Amino acid sequence: MSNITITTPLYYVNDKPHLGSIYTTIASDAYARFQRLNGNKVMFITGVDEHGQKIQRTAELNKTTPINHCNTISQKYKSLWEKWSISNDCFIRTTDPHHQKLVEQFFQRVQSKGDIRIGNQQGWYCVGCEEYKEESKDSSKPICPIHLKELEWRDEENLFFCLSNYQTQIENILQNPEFIQPKSRRNEIIKFVSKGLKDFSISRLNLEWGIPVPGFDGHTFYVWFDALLGYISALLPKGEEVDLDDINNFSWPPEIHIIGKDILRFHAVYWPAMLLSADLDLPRKVFGHGFLTREGQKMGKSLGNVLDPELLLNKYGEDAIRWYLLSDFRFGQDGDFQQKRFIDLVNNDLANTIGNLLNRTSSMSRKWFTNKVPDFTYDSNEEELKNLSNSTIIEVKGYLDNLCFKEACSSILNLASSANLYLNDNKPWTLIKEVKNIERVGFCLYNVLETIRIVAILINPLVPNLSKDILYQLSYNHNQINWNIDLEWGKLKKSSSLPKPSPILVKLEDE
């Protein structure tokens, strides 16, 4: 048993949650549940990032104060995660007071290390965006691609973090092939780092909505510096004095940061350097997952094709969406959300393959074994399903350990299909016509029921509610499941009662 800390990004509260955030969070949740089921002590962190210019501007647009805006959006995230059964152990807000203390303390460490300097942030600035833009390569007059207006040159005093001091150390960290996943993203980062690291600014001037930099009037911390530290604040008890020396007693460092590919560099380069500077341990792994498109198109407000997680949940239920997102997309790659495919897959996999398997087997047992799991003394060398279950368990563990959700789902589904086939081959409904076969039928049905139980336990981290429903219908205690115990073949008690089966998933209909 070990301590495992898992993080989602701290979502920027500029806008309400979208499908991308639920995708990351569901995957993280599945991984966290998997680790718990294996008996590990898990600290699953999620939360929100609430500072910065964009927030301030959005609040102004909505004619409210930044903190009110943050309260509203943060609450949306919080309640949405509850509705989705996200099993996070804490929820950090970067406006939490103890976070501010931690940022200050962290800054002082880095500063005393000599990794902070004053410099000037220069660049082409778009007044409309209120952002620095990358200098355009080919045109001499830089133009904002959004506002199509000329950019103006700005030169602002900022504090800089001396990332360049960590060039070789970062390169060494990247030597570890496990540190950044998937591999393609790792290559990008290595390439990026090899071109030479430049210092980056960690403060802004004249931006009110941020944490003030101690000792530098008018400076507030740039959101990234602030936000990344939320992973640490999340672990510390609220309201008490913070002490960075103690964080290893609070499940630091994380086993994994699960993030979208867009923010990989911050987590895989800037963040490790910051931690090195502060003499803190590094996360063991950073996983940059892919993005989702919808029916082949990017999702965006301008296209008006965003999928609202709340609407999805109300319409289809969490299990259906969780299964689709985890089973059809390779986690490291981009995926395309297709309505028809979603409906087809969920109905096939969950309702037909798994759900109907439960239904048909339970029905037979109830019919011929007085509403119970068969009791029998039939002796046989035949261990087809037992062996397949055991090999599936090993496979699934391996896949989930590497966040290969799709492969895990497919492996589990294969087990369920095999159980369906096993029934078709053994034909208990024919055997039972001769009374002398009752023992053999009992043996056959028990094998399938037990396989269903294994299937239910294996899908538990992926679709927890569906899993519980199946276990309930098998009269198997679904509280406190532990994979080291409950995945053992033969745990289903003979003669335990079977309730009348009911569909575990109402089939979805295409609109």
Added chain:
RNA sequence: GUCAGUGUAGCUCAGCCGGUUAGAGCACAGCAUUCAUAACGCUGAGGUCGAGAGUUCAAGUCUCUCCACUGACACCA
């Protein structure tokens, strides 16, 4: 522009160090059928493996060229 990756059945993708008639799931068509949720099962149709050239006894699998798409190339949560 530079670098990297991808391009295989209608859709999503597997195909490791090159080796018999190119695979899976879904979709589609047919058969069978009740233990079951019109489910499960079986069969079938469907691919010039992006294009062209080359290496080889043999290439989806290696090399080169071209085409298309995607990503990275420092302040985008």
